[in-house]
Amino acid sequence: MSGAHATPTPEPAIEATGLRKSYGDVTVLDGIDLRVGRGTVHALLGPNGAGKTTTVRILATLTRADAGRARVAGYDVAADRARVRRAISLTGQFAAVDAMQTGEENLRMMARLSGLSRAAAARRAGELLERFSLTDARHRLAGTYSGGMRRRLDLAAGLVGDPEVVFLDEPTTGLDPRSRRELWDVVAEVAARGATVLLTTQYLEEADRLADRIGVINAGRLVAEGTADELKSRVGGHRLDLVTTDEHAYLRLSPRAVHHDPDALTLGIPTDGTAAHVRALLDELDPHRTDIARLSVHSATLDDVFLALTAKEPAHV
Template identity: 60%
Template sequence: MDAIQVQGVSKSYGAQQVLTGIDLAVPAGTVFGLLGPNGAGKTTLVRILATLVRPDAGRASVVGHDVVTSAFEVRQKISLTGQYAAVDELQTGRENLVMVGRLRRLGRSAARRRAVSLLERFDLAEAGGKLVKTYSGGMRRRLDLAMSLVTEPPVIFLDEPTTGLDPRSRQQMWSFVRELASGGSTIFLTTQYLEEADQLADRIMLIDHGVAVAEGTADSLKVRVGGERVSLTFASASSVALAVADLDPVASTATSVTVATSGTAAEVRELLDRMDKIGAPVDKVAIHRPTLDDVFFALTGGGPR
């Protein structure tokens, strides 16, 4: 069953076309990554799915509810963590969580129990009694995510959730996302961090200037921009010249030559023997596999953060 369905969704603001005919489907219990440069339309699509913005054309549904005609029902099934932590700095972490619980119509005791549980789950138990204005950026981000999970919604939208976090806090956030997915939640993740999408997403859509340019698993997208490559480093310019003349390199520098390869040990050994025979002994060998960085640069007009 698909938790999210989008068919032909378009959106413009005045003369600026932000989204153009987006189609996608997100199976329940999976992590879907929406990847693209600044201004690609990622946040606009999230706002449409979260019922904050109406599409100009097309339709979208979340857990079977249309985002336009059944907006109230959609809001009961989702949580949204935006690019900036939406927390009250003048309250403690526990008070923030209890407040959200009460707003979502939990009883006082139930709201307090849920707050304690989430503080422990997000490693904030010791800080729960402290004012949020004393929290680090990573702690605020974790609290923000905890607040969005007070009522355990089946669909969670994370709009660039690790922006501005240090590497350790980012790794912690990734761990929480994996935990949510393993528990059956559907995660819709937007990000500019290529490694983040590679690590977390079951499927990825790449959009640029509001147009979907590619969709698939991380591995299938990498295959689209080419297979593996082997880089041979030589001790002299004359060896490089011999290698370039003998091979069909995809790239070369003053000290190295790069050729396409299947990546097998037999092929690499054959390549090294071939270089020895022509009098161009190899100093170093490095095998490069395509990354989402390669996909990003090959298929979009922008660059990652």
């Protein structure tokens, strides 16, 4: 309509174009493009050595890219490093808390370092202890905390200054299932309060549960990106599991599969789940009806996506 003005697209919280990084002859990042909307949770999913941590270190100004550009919270990570650092927090794979201080002392120290007065630091520490369910342990040395409690304390310390962007680099690595789920609840709350979260993980369930969008990274490249449902649809939406009659049949059909279980002679083949497609696959894969003993159909999972997208080439060390 004449005279109408388009609503401007809000600037993303994180935007990266063509990020490259090598160490000697090893290419760690091979042209990463990334765009993360404000107030969302974005997961980078990939195997060990895929380039997830290097990506986070570049975005958090801890490592310089060899090529490419990136902006975080509206600031260039190379030209405005100090401004980027004031706008972010970073929690890594291992809790970086002082084991010889109490939980409360850790948070008050971080609040003082961020510029708060003594009174304001005490108030902020109390708020965070309550928010992260650590009030009862506030006077205990952090060294006596469980792994899950230490990780929650570490995340609380990173939120002292109410950062716009929170980087979580495999934050639940090494945690037991109960502690992992407790931390998931905390991450969901952080996002609900308006922060942007970039999460790296090897746990498919973690990405599926927490992330608005997921990027699959492998061998230094972003090989797919979308919502969990969009990624699942890339491998057919469903999976046809076939139990073959013998090892020869298993090896013949193996190249078509996204899931392999050689011990059980079972292969998973992408399908749309309809009877017509399943019948067509069976006729194509086993025209003489001698190689397939049993079959079952189930919905595709992020495991199927992950295996299909990362099995094509090995990740870099």
